[in-house]
Amino acid sequence: MIEQTQTERNYSAIVSRYRLAEPVRIEREESGMNNTTRMIYAGAERYVLRVYENHNDRAIVSLEHAILRALGGSGLSFHVPAPVRNAAQDTVTEAPDGKLAAIFGYIGGERPTASSPSHIEGLGRAAGELTRKLGSLEALAKLKAVYQPYYEFEDIHAAMDEAAIRTLSAKLQLTPGRCGQVEALLDVKHRLTALIDRFKKLPRQWIHGDIVFANALASGEAIVGLLDFEFCTIDARAMELAVICAEFPCEDDALSLERISLLCKGYGSRSRLDRDEIALLPDLIQLRMIDVWLHFAGRLADGLDREDVWVQQIERVSFVCGWVERNRPRLPAVLEAAAMQQSTVQAH
Incomplete structure (x- = not known):
């Protein structure tokens, strides 16, 4: 329980560095294999918190975000994740435990299936x-x-x-x-x-x-x-x-x-x-x-x-x-x- 509590404190510390509408709630929902994700409910908005578990390389995350920013304004017919800037106007945030994290705008939808x-x-x-x-x-x-x-x-x-x-x-x-x-x-x-x-x-x-x-x-x-x-x-x-x-x-x-x-x-x-x-x-x-x-x-x-x-x-x-x-x-x-x-x- 202590470890879990500390982990949740890390998530709260990350989220606190963003100017999000109150009240803010962090929920554990779906998560991927390579990284940890949490759903953030902030006022009437939803976001996705992503904590990078594969590496601690800021250059990799910054490159990903640069590509996403370029694609976001390119007129695609579908959505791609949109990185949110923190209070320091950076899209990459370092957690208290040293892990890198980012917050993205929520994209609604369900996982597609090969049966369709x-x-x-x-x-x-x-x-x-x-x-x-x-x-x-x-x-x-x-x-x-x-x-x-x-x-x-x-x-x-x-x-x-x-x-x-x-x-x-x-x-x-x-x-x-x-x-x-x-x-x-x-x-x-x-x-x-x-x-x-x-x-x-x-x-x-x-x-x-x-x-x-x-x-x-x-x-x-x-x-x-x-x-x-x-x-x-x-x-x-x-x-x-x-x-x-x-x-x-x-x-x-x-x-x-x-x-x-x-x-x-x-x-x-x-x-x-x-x-x-x-x-x-x-x-x-x-x-x-x-x-x-x-x-x-x-x-x-x-x-x-x-x-x-x-x-x-x-x-x-x-x-x-x-x-x-x-x-x-x-x-x-x-x-x-x-x-x-x-x-x-x-x-x-």
């Missing part, structure tokens, strides 16, 4: 629109990326090389089946390493880098918001679509392909990928999954997660990478027919 065709196509449209906007805003040309692109995964996860992965697997005493999955994923990793030079030649620009259903908001059938721009970086443009495609593989191949087709149809109505990007999308989907797998391996090695978290990632990443291989002959037609059918690309 309109949400799938709408998420594709939002991603395509964001791609066009991030690739054209002059204000972003002055900004310098902090995070490395996905295709630099060997450097990003250097500590999780083949030997480290095998050591981690041995420590967990994985079943023979799980060990087989780990070896198969190492094979995928090797193949992707050989493709790095091709990835680097793809068109590059600022991307969100983590557009998934959990980072979006819907109202009725429409996508009304995209959230969590913390990992924005300059990367292969097609990586934006690949990240979302990785959400859909399931046991029903036909359903998975149908959903990816809907997603790409939405994306293709707002943005255009060239033939080389389409050809490499299956590999970029696998790249997303291998990056996630290595990320959680690192978290386990650092003592940040329970063992079962990485074991679950082994299962999911193995499934998705295997699904891509099994459907590789069918994927190009699905991706190209959707993402490339753009006689008229709507500009915003």
Whole structure:
């Protein structure tokens, strides 16, 4: 109870540095995996408090906020978080315990779902629109990326090389089946390493880098918001679509392909990928999954997660990478027919 009370005191101290209408109430509602969030009720207004748990780097948070400010006035058809300035006119606030925090205007809506065709196509449209906007805003040309692109995964996860992965697997005493999955994923990793030079030649620009259903908001059938721009970086443009495609593989191949087709149809109505990007999308989907797998391996090695978290990632990443291989002959037609059918690309 003492620890919880101190934590809540930290939140109150952060909020006190903003000029918010009274009365102010801080409530624990929905929170993400990477950061802590709290809902703030201030007078008749609502805000979201975000405490950054992944790092304590002001430059990363300031970059995220600069991108959000540029997007906020760019005429997007959906909302993005709007950072609120504190009494010192800064959007980044340091908590008493040294953690960085920010307050954003509240965006109403519910989490979209893959069971809704309109949400799938709408998420594709939002991603395509964001791609066009991030690739054209002059204000972003002055900004310098902090995070490395996905295709630099060997450097990003250097500590999780083949030997480290095998050591981690041995420590967990994985079943023979799980060990087989780990070896198969190492094979995928090797193949992707050989493709790095091709990835680097793809068109590059600022991307969100983590557009998934959990980072979006819907109202009725429409996508009304995209959230969590913390990992924005300059990367292969097609990586934006690949990240979302990785959400859909399931046991029903036909359903998975149908959903990816809907997603790409939405994306293709707002943005255009060239033939080389389409050809490499299956590999970029696998790249997303291998990056996630290595990320959680690192978290386990650092003592940040329970063992079962990485074991679950082994299962999911193995499934998705295997699904891509099994459907590789069918994927190009699905991706190209959707993402490339753009006689008229709507500009915003």
